[in-house]
Amino acid sequence: MQLLVNIDHVATLRNARGEGYPDPVEAAKICEQAGASGIVFHLRKDRRHIKTEDVYRLKETVKGDLDFEMAATEEMLTISKDVNPKLVTLVPESREELTTEGGLDMEKVFEDFRDRVFPAYADTDITTSLFVDPNEKDIELAAKLGSDAIELHTGTYANATTEADRNHELKRLKEGAELAHNLGMKVNAGHGLNIDNLIPLVETVPHLNDISIGHALVSSALFDGLDETVKKFLLIMNTATN
Template structure:
């Protein structure tokens, strides 16, 4: 069964918008796990727009399930990741002007730096290192070449497709990428824009997906129905979807 990891970044965004101490992403993570999430995802950005180093340290101490630390290759953030040693480190692109992550890494263009950071993360004791990439064969091949043992497929184009035909086309691209990743020995993860409505098509089309990262959809529903119910609903959506 596909594991469900919940991203708590948006809890930090709300807290920081008012420069308050609440809502606390650490408390939200605990509620997510209690409601059935298999783990927690967070992205420590260079500008600290949502998750802070305080959050990182407490999440590392309190999360019982899998902890996925998303990060750029910026030196200070890599050092923090090496210090806390999450279960999974996912390297992602990062631009200060973006609202959220836009597209995957260009692994082929950044191979030396990504190779060095990947080796450093393994050396610190991180068991799984993933690269967040678009479903493009060359990027999958490059991900394996730099030494990552996982790949997270960027599902944003699938989620944002404006027609059913376009969405199915994007799902087929993701399926081909998942096949290619599986053949190279990479563990397949996926995320960005997956929600209660599009997940069934995604899962029935895309094979080999061991883990999905979902954040915004869950947090948006939680505002209306509560965190526990929102997570339970997504847990049921993931569990009921057929590959």
């Protein structure tokens, strides 16, 4: 199990004043030095946090896995193929949302992904992943497309307010991970994960490969430092799985 740190919100803070700091690329370096296995970023159409130039600098700098989150637009397909990251994670994107609000509607996007998106990566070494809710139908369609991996949307679990709801979502995530694994796909997970809800997730959900954590980690780093915060999350992950 690997920790990939999403550095989008370092860029958000930088952009708030239009200054050159804090630099998300420098943050990526610190995260890797502290033990993170790689870096996640989401290049949005509106460039609200990560900018195009950040992407190329991250490609030059990151030593571990680089996960390029993106909507399946022609612009992003072109940029991602040029950058050639280890992993591309296709996500839904709405201009009005504050952050990604849920998984892909696989029935809605299936034909477009089959005819246009996946063929674009056929001649590359880029690993493909689809950001999906833990629904049987969505996971089966991801496998039918030939996706190398899925990233399970953990936001509903993270936002659950009762123990019953949390347990229900953990059950869905566990079943989704088992199904994806049995269908031959790697299982990643992310969205809304923090110090408190990470332990039950990694103790319950099997076959997890990459865990993507951003907002909570960057927020904690304001008080504890980025290096120490990455180590804290890694300790939780390692302790919970041993």
